[in-house]
Amino acid sequence: MDGRRWNELRRFQCRINTHPNSADGSSFVEQGNSKVVCIVEGPMEPPSRSQLSATEATLNISLNVTPFSSIDRKRRNKNERRIQEIITSLKRTFEQSIITDKYPRTTISITCHVLTLDGGLISAVTNSITLALIDAGIAMYDYISSVSAGFYDNTPLLDLNQLEENDLSYLTIGIVGKSEKLALLILENKIPLDKLEGVLAIAVAGGHRIRDMMDKEVRRHGELRLSKLANK
Amino acid sequence: MAKVLGYEYGKKEVMRTKYGVVSGLWVCAESQYKKIREKFPSSFDQSGHNEEVLKGTRRMLLSATERSYLYESLHSKHIIRPDGRNIKQFRPIQSHTGFLELSNGSSKITLSDGSECIVSIKAKVVDKAQEQDLVSVDLEIAGHREDSPYTLSLTSTLQSLYAKHIPRESLNLTSKFAYKLYIDILVIATYSHPLTMMSLATYLALQSTFLPKLTSSVDDKEIEEQPTFHDYEFVKLQVTVPVIFTVAVIGENCIIDPSAEEMEVSDNGLIVSWFDGKPISPMGTVRLSETNIKSLNPALIVKSVDLVSSIANSPWNVQIILS
Structure with missing residues (x-):
């Protein structure tokens, strides 16, 4: 659609520690024209006892798709079913990848603001949460990098934009680090079973590329911090 | 227990x-x-x-x-603010504009204490006869429900301010149609009173708003005609925008742009709106702290308006803030 090859990612840019004064961890991810800001606070004492678990950390994720994010301005209800479903699956994913038993009796609250949306909502949000958690210094087993892939006319396509997403069937995966393990797999419509493998294969390859780019940003930021420390 | x-x-x-x-x-x-x-x-x-x-x-x-x-x-008579500012000085403000491709105008403001706010302006063509207000303000503050009294009162303050003072003529398209501006404000973090931050961000966003250029005729009284627009040329929106200032009152002193700590010890708070060289409504008191709220000496209202006017009417200052 936008002149990319079938296995090409959109422009991926990320920044971590974008809100050093207001949050424990923060990140900004641009995937194509989608822009997501993620803010992590915690691990902190929970606001109410009922949310407390004696053995592990509890995750609180809120996803705010702003009314101005799409081309036509549209007010979204926070309790919209699709948003709630995404939150639930994100929660399950990150409960598995954060070493939650390191932080008993605490909550980690994650807030994502989607500023502009051009396809790949779940993948952009997942990547931004991973980066913000790393920035907050929360122990994780590995990166969760996420990308979407669709299927059109016998060819798998990587990283769809909004127009492609509207017309094609696609899936979003979250990959654990450099392995081929999936932490997240969301398929909202149908893909023929015999073609699924090819779609997954390019998605995994794309996910590894994104992991490398996120890693590069984290290391760049780490070096920056280190040089500041060294200069003191 | x-x-x-x-x-x-x-x-x-x-x-x-x-x-x-x-x-x-x-x-x-x-x-x-x-x-x-x-x-x-x-x-x-x-x-x-x-x-x-x-x-x-x-x-x-x-x-x-x-x-x-x-x-x-x-x-005391010689005010010493914790961050060394004088009474007319704002905290450092960092701003960006025009970073949202899908909006007609956008801005982001970050204050030195980490407060941050993003404003998006979207325009829609509407029939003038059917729309009363050509400006609609929508506010979202992270950590607050949308229907909380705090958010609602701020929304209504801003809505009344912009609906009243942004002139309808500047949004005019034809004799039938006009642009309606949707101002969406997203406050990501706030530690002091957010009104000044929000109004400055909105000011910036409106000043950097570009609307599609009209190619059909302006006069459509006689003929039924839908307005058509140029494919890629834009016209900069020309509007004068009101700005709200927050003033904290402590004893006989008024200080502008109070930080969270200053808000905590203030006796009372005032908001002063400024438009076209004079103070306008809404102007009134706000709760800046939770505990010691004291009554307000009317002379101090005049004093704080003077303070605001000395800032707002000095072109040098406004440029510093808004450039």
């Missing part, structure tokens, strides 16, 4: 000072809570509202000695 009065969760005694109950320490025994409540009813009225305000502001807490020190230094 301990009762949590507010947001902060720590096991300390509630302290009483000459300024009222210290708000940093919010956990006490149930019986004690009742006693304090009877003794200082003013600190606890509208307690639901208080908790709402506290939710977004977690670092405002001062100890009794810090509070009294700060109060004395802001109360």
